[in-house]
Amino acid sequence: MILIFSDNNDRTTIEVIRWLASMNKNFILVNDDEFFEIHLREKRFFLQSQKNSFFLDDIKSVWHRRGGLYFNRLSYSNDSINIYMNETQHWLEDYVLKTLETKKHINKQSNSHVNKLLVLEYAQKAGLDVPEYFLADNTDEVLLNTTITKSITGNVILDSLSDNQDGIMYTTIIEEADKEGFFTSFFQEKIEKDFEIRTFYFEGECFSMAIFSQNDEQTKTDFRKYNNEKPNRNIRYKLPGEMEIKIHELMKMLDLNCGSLDFIKSGNLYYFLEVNPVGQFANVAHHCNYPLFKKIADYL
Template sequence: MYSQAPKKHLVFSTAYDPSTDQVLDWMAAMGGQFIRKNTNDQYIEREDTVLPVSAQAEDRRYASIWFRKISGLPRQDWLSGVHLSEAAEAFQANLPYFNQYVERERKTFYDFYYQSFQAGRILSPYEAIRLNKLVVLNLAASIGLDVPKTLITKRRKILERFRAECPEGVINKSISEHLFFDGPAPDIKRYANYTEEITDRMIRTMPETFDLSLFQEKLDKDFEIRTFYLEGRCHSMAIFSQDNERTSLDFRRYDKSNPNRLANFSLPGAHEALIARLMGLLGLNTGSLDLIQTRNGRMAFLEVNPAGQFGMVSVPCNYGLEKQIASYLINGNES
């Protein structure tokens, strides 16, 4: 038995995440005591961990925990010539392999570290936030959500057959997470991969085989829907990205000179029930979901991101999601 219930709240996030800042501002206004740990810092590796870790240890028990964002540390070549003996030519020849080994070692520790904390309420449980996009799509389809036709292949002939089944065309997107990286200094630019249409001409010029890639049918989009799910409730927004050619395939190609029109939106009750069921099966109590409303009446499910941005839904639609999250973490409700 614990001597007393813990009072502090623990938030794992990253530096420079405005949504986290705003939630913590609300928690402070409500009188909550919290600790924030930015997971893109190296603080974890400065904390010595001795096993076994008691679940009753004071530094492991909190009133609530929010796994807002879990970010790996910047990629490093942990092994280099300076760490190896002069005779270790085999190591020198296989440094990439051994660096991957060290990364696996660190991941095993991180998995244990994050799951060693205890709380009465956990928002975005750590063991559930590392999603496999393909597993999610398959599960969504199995419970009745409309999922676009999807193909994963490395053969042009198979892609050609798939294209023949998709009257609106074919798009390509990441199999896993989106890629972001910064260019070299001094004129640093940020690069990212976006959803792209794969034209018939592109298919004809492809080699017979290529790297494993994901293709989906292109939908005749009317508008996009971003839904923020929190403890059984859906807060949705329509994004009229089709009004701008730049954002028509992927609204993340944002055009500040001609912003997309945004509007409050209510999902049909049947879709909200399916989303709640999907999130329950995934073990998630919060996350951002993307859907598409087509011109012929389909409402297609695209993906769920446990750490997706919600400020873009909260502010335009006046949902006050930051306050709702703070209230849930402190009081166990969203009021």
């Protein structure tokens, strides 16, 4: 049995599931709004939610796309008993999660969110070029027009409670100093790019796409500011062999066998920006005709 963790209506997950269905493979899809209880049946761990149920030892492979395995905890009215109950359930949950990670897997719930600062340090150790970066809580030493700021975490989605609209924190060029201090933020050297590269890494292989975002003022600084009227040109791209070796070293350091990596090509250099273990790669598959969905289905 194949176990898949994902968000509701994630298009990448849907494409892989289509392949699994065509291959007549049994799978369980767990969405991020499900909560499981742990039971014992026939001396075996049995997990059950309102939508799904399965024996732990029936799972042969796991794809941690997004979301994860979340639990409901049982409780009694007696607080003294609940202290013991909570501790016991914690260790049962820990056992289930760690057991799933011993299965054949694509990424793990335990390291699905990486620390950007550590990633950049590891990237340098792997021999990748990284733009100069620093943290600051003011702009006193920020060089205007040659420095960018971006989220210190992954992609940040801002929820608006007033009008039901979401927002994204984009990469931004610092054009003027701020007179006041602010919360610790991430700053990085602005690299003049020839084009950007999105690389999907899977089990030692790299599948890359060049994104010509610099030809459009709207996407020049951050290609995620998509211009639907005039989309960026995206083509299949082959990184130099030594680059792919360094990427493999970085992913081994991070204990990841799957992820999306972003680079900037500038002259003869490739600058590493970040890696997202759960990043979208459907665009890489579609624009470049890579059989990524089938590769994942075959692996599972």
